[in-house]
Each structure stands twice: as C-alpha cells, then as structure tokens.
Amino acid sequence: MAKSKSIFVCQNCGNESPKWMGKCPGCGNWNTMVEEQKMVNTQPQRAVTITNGNKPQSITEIKSSAYERYDTNIAELNRVLGGGLVKGSLTLISGDPGIGKSTLLLQAAGAIANKYGKVLYVSGEESEEQIKMRADRLEISHSNLYIVAETNIDLIEAHVNDIQPIFVIVDSIQTLFKGNISSAPGSVSQVRECSNEIMRIGKTRGIPFFIVAHVTKQGELAGPRVLEHMVDTVLHFEGERTQEFRILRTIKNRFGTTSEIGVFEMRGIGLKEVLNPSSMFLEETNFTQEGSSVIGIVEGSRPVLVEIQALVSETKAIMPRRTAVGVDVARLNLILAVLEKKLKIPFYNCDVYVNVVGGLNLDGTYGDLGMALALISSIKGEPIKLEKTLVVGEVGLTGEIRPVSFCEKIVNEGSKLGFKNFIVPLKNKDKMDMKGSNIVGISSLKECFSKVF
Template identity: 50%
Template sequence: MSKTKMKYVCQNCGYESPKWLGKCLDCGAWNSFVEEITATAQKPGTLDISSQSTPQKLKDILFDVEERYSTGMGELDIVLGGGVVRGSLILVGGDPGIGKSTLLLQVADNLGNQNRKVLYVSGEESIKQTKLRASRLSADSDMLFIVAENNLERIKHHVDALKPDVLVVDSIQTVYGSEVTSAPGSVSQVREATNQFMNLSKKNGISTFLVGHVTKSGSIAGPKVLEHMVDTVLYFEGEGHNLFRILRAVKNRFGSTNEIGIFEMTGQGLKEVDNPSKIFLSGSSNREAGSVVIPTIEGTRTVLVEMQCLVSQTNFNMPRRMAVGIDYNKLVLLIAVLEKKVGMVLYNQDVYINVVGGMNIDEPAADLAIVTAIASSFKERRFPEDMVVLGEVGLTGEIRAVNQVQQRINEAAKMGFKKALIPSANLEGLNRPKEMHVVGMKHVEEVFNYFF
C-alpha cells in the first residue's frame, strides 16, 4: 500500500518545502510555490543487488566513435559538432514565435528524406495546424509521422509501435504523466517527462529533440536539472522584427559550446546563411564616424561584425551609458581608461554602443574596437573603412595580445579589407595575406596619435 502526502515545489528552481512559502529559499523567487501530491511507499521493498553492472578497468573499456548523421542543414550540423549523435537528447529553447517548431519540422523532413523514420509529437497544435506549416515548408517526406499527443504513456506506446530513428517533442512543457499528480508544465511533470525520454532515447538509440519554453529572463522554463539531464542545449535567438536568427549551443557533450548557426526567416521557412559576416556589416559603403569593424571568433568560425558608437552632449546631470551587444560594465571600464590615460573628456557626454545585426560579443578582443569607435564618434573623424580592429585593452591603457589572429586576418582579407590594427605582440610569426597592411600598437595613446 502507498500513502499520499502534500509538498510545495518552487516552479522556478524545483526547491521542495513541506509548507507554502512566499519566497523561495533557494532561488529567491516570489509566489512560485505550487502544491503537489506525491505517493510514497509505506514500506520500501528489498533492493535487488544481483546487478547487471560490474566495475571495469577504464583502460579495458572498448568503444566505437559515436555515430553521427547530418540534419540536412549545415549550420545546425556545425552547432551540434558535426551532426546528430545517435541516441542523444537535444533541448531547443527560444522565445515564442522565434522559429523553433519551424526549424525542427524542416529537420524532421530532411531526416525523413534520408530514409530515417521520424515521429513528430505535437503537444501544442493539432495535426491540421502542423500539416498547414508543413505545406508552407514543402515538408512531405514519406518517413515523417505526425501525432498530436500530450500523454507521456501514449507517446511511449507510439514510439514502441513505430520504432522511429528520430523523435521530436514539441514541447516538453505540455507533456504530462498519469503517475504524477501535478499539472502539465510543473517542475515534477517536466522532470519526469524528460527522465522518461532520456531513458527511451538511450535504451533504443533514438535521437530525441525536445522543444523548451523560456521564461521572461530568457532561461529554459522548468527546473535547472532539465538542462543537466540532456546532452545538448541549444538556444534560438533573434528579434521578432529581424529576419535573422542565431542558433547557439550553451551545452554540448559531443562538441564545442561556442558554435553558432545563422539562419534567415523567409516565407518558405528557415534558410541557412552561408556568409554570416555580410549580415553583421551594415552594407553602407561610406561608414560614418563611430563605425568600426571587428573580426570576432564564434566557435571555430570568424565573423566580421560592425560596431557603432554615438557620443553626444548630455542634457542630464548624469551622462547616459548604453550598450547593446557588449557588456555594459566593459563599456564603463573602457571609458574610464580613455579619460585617465588619453585625457578624453567624457563625463559630460552620453555614450551609446550598438553591435549591428543583434550579435553579442563577450570576448576581450573587442576592447580596442570599442575604444576606437568611441574616439571616432567623439572626434567626429571617420575610421578607415577598409580596416579591421582587434585587441584587448588593459586598465593602464596597454594593448594586449589576443588569440587566433591569423584566422581573423584571413577572414578580413577574404571580405575585402586591406588594413588591420592589431596588438604589437601578435605581429611575431604572423603570415600577412597579400595586399593586407597590418599595423601593430602597444598602447591606446599610440592609436590616438596615429589616427586621431
């Protein structure tokens, strides 16, 4: 026999409490506790220790390289580390309407065209709604099966009967199990459903894609353990008014976590962007003062990004500092360096920084580009249009070396740039591309004497 008991679970982090709390003691969220009923065994059974698992020496374990296959979308394959690993569990998160369902339906159709049996489980839309989207995307593979279902037990029955190679669940927050008494989307339901799909995926070698909703803060809705259970976590980023979407891996057990994939949203679905650098450059042949181009590294690829700055006289007692695409604290720090080491008066100036195309840059190599963009706008002098800038700036104004300079310079030369401003420490051993003039600097003061 079993008995039931009540508990309260924080829907933000999964913290459990025997009584209701206004504020979660773990994550600090307010009014996030929901009452749930759990069944507990009155007397625990005897553990069967005639196990099938046996400790082995690490050096004696033999294994084959994980089997991978292409999704039919090169950008997604890059983010996944070379394709989908058989038996892997992949979580795809993003804002509503960003294109998660569109992406996975296109992937399901591509895999179906490769003679891989795919089961697409729609928990939010009817079969007719899914068919309408599929018609728009021209998805008509004979190996693609669709079912509208929320019940976990029925989904497992369909998987056992169909035996698919790939399973897509849209979305994990809508799936519920009969054994868990809480409502769909609760911490207990999401955790149980993910655990069941993980066991199903590993046992049968099914590659499983789970769609996850995000909270207002941009994180995956549900307990943090959800991201720990899966093999790969992908975030789909972009603005609703922007045609371009960025797919970023924040966790990947089978590849790099710094890779990004670039897609363009069209009337026929998502299309891959072969040359990401083009979308992050404004396209203007005559860039104004305050515009600088930086070759940034995203995973294994180099992307040229345009950074724009606007410095204007403030109308307030406290000047405004606004940063879009870079860290706000980094902007404040570099402004202090300019005021202290170069003598630039910015205490009465508003400073706005924006990275074109919605890109986020968090590497130190962007420091020198930020400094030169601020100086260019403040002095009202255009920076050379055919020059890229990279380098880390220290608190004393020195320009420090950065990594993968050769790769950055080669990409800039491929895009038609003729000049590059880099740290002097990176000049040694650098193989300059033909017709590329490279300038090395040691201090920000040298940059100002040279350009401004």
C-alpha cells in the first residue's frame, strides 16, 4: 500500500530534505528547495530490471551488440556517436534554443525511417502540424516516420508498444510527466522518473532513444545530474544562432571516443555537414596580418586547424581589460604573465582581446604557443615573418615549450592544406620523420621569439 509523503527537493542537484531549507545542503544554492509529494510503499516491491533476464551469466556467453548500429546517413553525426546509432542506447542532446537540435534529429529520423523501418518522433513542445511544416522545409516525407504530440510517459510507452518503432526521439525530457507523481513537469522527480522509464523501455526492447534536454543561461544542462549518469551518450550543440556554423560535441560516450566534434552548416534546407572543418575555419585567413596565427588542435580523433587572433591596445584605465572568446581567460592571463616575466614585454598597461575564428572553443593546451605569438605580433605591430606557418606547443610557467600529443597528425593535416612552415616543440620534432616540410623545433619562448620575429 502506498502513502503520500511531503518532501522538499532541490531543483538543481536533486537533494531531498524532510523540511524546507533556504540553502541546499547538497549544492549550496539558495531558494532551490521545492515541496513535492512522494509516494512511499509500505510493502517491499521488486525493482524493474532493464534486461529481460536477471540471472548471472558468464562473460563468454554474453553476445555483444556493439556492432549493431544504425547509419544515420549523416557522417558528422555518425562520427560523434562513434560510428552510428547503437541499438538500445540512450543519447542525450542539449543546446541553446534555436541552435538546430530538432532539425538535426528530424533529418536523422527521416534517413533511418527511409533505410531501416518505423521511427517515432515524440514532441512535447510542438504540435504535429508544426513538425510537418519543418519536415516539408527539409524535404522529409516517409510513411515509416510517425509523429505524436504527447507528454505522458505511460501513453508514450503505449504508442511504442503499438507502433513497434526501431528508433524513438523525445523532444524534450523536461516536458514529460508520470501521472502518479504530483510535481510539475521538469522538476527533479519527474525528470528522474521519466528517464528511468525511457531507459527501461529502450534497454528491454533494444530501441535507441534520442532525448532532447534544455540548458540553463550558463549553457549547462538543466535538471538533475543523474540524467547525465543514466544515459550512454551526451552530445552538446555549440554555436551562435546568428552564425551559420554549428559544432556538435561529444561530452560522454560509452560506445566511442569523447571530445569528438561534428561540424555543420545551417542552410535553408537544414543542416549540411562539413567534412573538412579546417579549410572552413581558415577560409578568410590572411597570413600576412599582424596579431594572427594558425594553430593545430585535436578534437577526439580529428586534427583541426583554426586561426587565433589577438588585439593589444594601450589603455589609460586603471584595470586593463582581458577578454577572450573561445579561450579560457585564466589561460590567457597565464600566457600574459609568462610573456611579461620571460620576454619583458609589458602588457600591464594594455587591453588584451583574443578570439578563436569560427566559434570553436579551445579546451586543451595546444594553442598556448600560437596565442603567445599572436599577442607578441599584435603588440609589436609585425606579422610572423615565416610564410604560411602552423604553430603547435604548450607554454610552461618557466617559459619552456612543452610537447603535445598527436603533433605529427596535426603537421600532416597542415601539409595537406598547403602550410610550408611548422613551429613545434623540440621533443616532438625529434620523434618526427617527415621530409619536404620546414619543421622548426623550439624549446623556449626566447628561442621562438628570435626565430619568428
């Protein structure tokens, strides 16, 4: 027999408390505790398993289904998924409103319906007519693609049992609710319970699910963190709605590498994949301009070349500005401190602006040396004297240039795009066996400064 119990749940971290608190003891945020009714079973109840069998099996007898994947007919989406859509997997995709999540999923749904079988698109935010209008614009029309506007998870399961689809899209998880929970849709209890139901349906029937999730103003995933732990893959759509390029990044992937990216271009007929993002990011690059350098990074298994620009201007303000787009501000401040200490270049009376062209966000340390050279070039008013130069290297606090991983792969990508000179850490150069390229190995900032300017 079930009894109703009143509890207070933090809408940020999911922490539960028997009484209201102004500050959540779990995450420390204020005014996030909301009262909810929780049904408590007085009799022990067996939990629902996510597999058909519940007996222990030898690992040699278990058949792996990792090779059973659906081709989405979108090469960039297949890349970030690790080679395609795995049967029975749960994929969470998030991004800013209007970035193109629903467009990408509708394109994938149309391709899978055309190639494999029935696909169910569940919308909790739009009507069937609205999705039909988008499908007409994307030129998607197939009898195997089913659309339903529903938010009750129990009715959604009934539709899945009736249609027997091979792929299901839920847009979005914050709109779903379960009838026996009194809290509003989007609350911690509803998101957690609906995610459990989706996981049970997908795992027991071998149906892959794509779940759309909202993001906060800070760009983080809205809702409890348990949602990220439950799913198999977490994807994030990056980019600005005013720009035409979109970047799909893998945050978590149980079936492939993490930090993989897929690049798309938004057009009138939908998202078009960009198979060579390096050429796209360098399309308008002027190699003889001051304050600019081209760096190489590795995103997952793909080398990508991007331009990094710097602007250094003298200011009379007491506190100079430090602005970075696509680069961590703390990393920028570290590079400035090293340049002031080791090369005696004054930045304390200058405003500093750094931008990564194309909207890409740099996470690693591949671009340290390129950012340093762009800053020096801007403050000196001189471009890098070497023609078509690619720069790779990490800058240490003592001014040394430290080696980076996959340096040879980045240099090979630069050679294909016509770069003639490569500035790399000395230890990376010693391990390379490349002919026909001018590879300059350096060990310190002072050595690099003397050879480049």
